[in-house]
Amino acid sequence: MAGDDTTPKVGLPGRLAGVEFDGELPARTSVAVVFDELDYQFACQAYLWALPLVSYAQWKTQHYDVFGATSSDLVRYLSYQDRLGLITANATTPYILNFFDLAETGPLVVELPAGPTAGGVSDFWQREVGAMGEMGPDHGEGGKYVILAPGVDAPDGIEADYRTLRSSGVNIMFGFRTLDPDPARADALVHAVRIHPYADRADPRPTRIVSPDGRPWTGDQPRGLDYWRRLHEIYQSEIVDERDRFYLAMLKQLGIEKGKPFAPDARLQGILEQGAAAGELMAQANTFAKRFEQGSYWPDRAWEQAIVLDDSAQRGEGYDELLERASWFYEAVSFSEAMKSTTPGVGQAYLGSYTDAAGEWLDGGRDYTLHVPAEVPAKLFWSATVYDVTTRCLIDNEQQRGDRGSRDEELVVNEDGSVDLYFGPSAPASGEANWVQTIPGRHWFSYFRFYGPLEPYLDRSWKLGDITAVEARS
Known part of the structure; x- marks a missing residue:
């Protein structure tokens, strides 16, 4: 033997630094520490x-325990206050959703009306079970879906007009967004959705639309x-x-x-x-300083692909995407293939900025600008949204506003078609139209969303400016 000193030579971290040794083994008195x-x-x-x-x-506990929803209901998030508990919510389009235990409901029916909606079903690992609406097999024409738990056969004699989705988990979320900009038509779509157990199809309970109604909640x-x-x-x-x-x-x-x-x-x-x-x-x-191969979207910009998952199955080449999954689902909720669309004009694309142009965390006490060049490659609309890093939810500012985008009627557009946005604790001299208020003492991050991303985004020929700190005001 080379020697009889067999105690570890490398310094041990944390609790293990205090471990005492009896020769090459931890002392019996130190085993509990190990x-x-x-x-x-x-x-x-x-x-x-x-x-x-x-x-x-x-999130399910908030629906059932705080809002009083049941498995016959859907919860609709309309107002800014409604969404304050929803992780990285879009502040522009409404959300309608609920959570269901298929062991309690049995095969579950979703009847979706024809119209511009985007949604689907996922299990509680947030793996997509199936898309519905414009990105689903109904292509916005509506239809009836029946959702089955793992190992459960389709009901005997099921009618041919039902599309079957087999869940990868017992607990599921069904949700959708209306894409129609007309509030009346969007409201009609929401109230036309029906959800009920297949066993109750002959006489289902009415599907109730529940609202958070100003109640504080956290997702x-x-x-x-x-x-x-x-x-x-x-x-x-x-x-x-x-x-x-x-x-x-x-x-x-x-x-x-x-x-x-x-x-x-x-x-x-x-x-x-x-x-x-x-x-x-x-x-x-793992979220705010991503170290994945899918890094900055443009080499000279701080904007990154927020979603680093390859697909809804959360499976990479030869491994399962543990850290990619943890990154996205710490900062956000839900995932569908449509959220990483590579088809021009369809689905969405998400970029995240967690630092300014100089690589510093975004500070709620400082002022920043973001230059959005003309002809943003988004078929439907674009938006830039501010989130609190602690909650990952919309910033709860006095302004009660967390985003600016192309759907804002008051948005000031430059002569060349570009837009300058402002982030900071107080409004810029130019006014409030393009400003989102931040909170001193709290850090934030931003998403830039493209709804219906077009080829100049996909081929990266169009380039977004960085969030850039400005000099302190005199």
């Missing part, structure tokens, strides 16, 4: 893994022990994917098991709280 570190690392990794699941589970993932409580709760009613079995082993060590209560002792409570805090810190870095 296990504490192991469980802490499990908690950090489980936090990142569970982000999309906990997000939808949290971002809870912090501390509440994160794990929400995860334990939804885990009780959800199937287990084969690819997740190792994570379930971690959850078991953390006191989260199917069919058993969540009752962590004092030691485990402390580890879970620290794991949630560290896990969120990792999620923030």
Whole structure:
């Protein structure tokens, strides 16, 4: 043997720095310290893994417990205040959606009217089950869909006019947006949607449209022990994917098991709280300082592709997209293929800016400008939106406005067709028409959305300016 000193030569981090050794092994008195570190690392990794699941589970509690919705209802978000709890909501078009447990409803019917809508169904891992509306098989012509839980056969004798969608999970979200700019026509579309169990098709309960109605709510993932409580709760009613079995082993060590209560002792409570805090810190870095191959959209700009997932299955080349999924579903909710459209004039495209042109975090106490060149390549409309980094929701400013875009009637357009937008705590000298108010002491980030992205966006020949800090006002 080369020597009898077999203790580790590399400095150990965190809790392990205090481990004492008995020769080449940890001293018996230090074994508990090693296990504490192991469980802490499990908690950090489980936090990142569970982000999309906990997000939808949290949002469902707000629908049912805060808004009083049931499985016969849809919730419609219309006003700015309605959307303040919705992670990276679009402030321009309404959202209509709800969450359903297929184990309770059985096969679920969605009757969608003809008209300009975009929507679909996803499971609670936020994997798209199927698109509906203009991007779905009905192509905006409407129709009847029946959604089946995993392992459930289609009902006997089902009529031929039903389109069948098989969910990859027991819990699902159905949602859509109306794309008609006329409020009356959009309202008629919303009230024409029907959702009910297939078993009740002969005499279904009316589909009620529920409003948040000014009630405060939050759809971002809870912090501390509440994160794990929400995860334990939804885990009780959800199937287990084969690819997740190792994570379930971690959850078991953390006191989260199917069919058993969540009752962590004092030691485990402390580890879970620290794991949630560290896990969120990792999620923030993973989201706001992305280190994926899909980097800056233009090499000389700070704008990045916000969605780094390859597809709704969350599967990469030879691996599953754990970090890509954690990045998107920490900062946003829902994903569909239409949100990464490569077909000119169809779907959407999302760019995110998390820093200014100099690479500094966007500071709510500073003033910034954004130059939007003429002829924005968006068939329908474009918008630039401000979000709070802590909640990832629309900024809750005194202005009660978080976006500016081509649908704004008051938007001031330059003679050459370009637009200059302003972000800062107070309005610029030019007035409020192109301004979004930010909050001193809070950081923010922005999305620039293209609805119906056109070829100059897709081939990158059109280029958006950076969010640029301006000199302090005198």
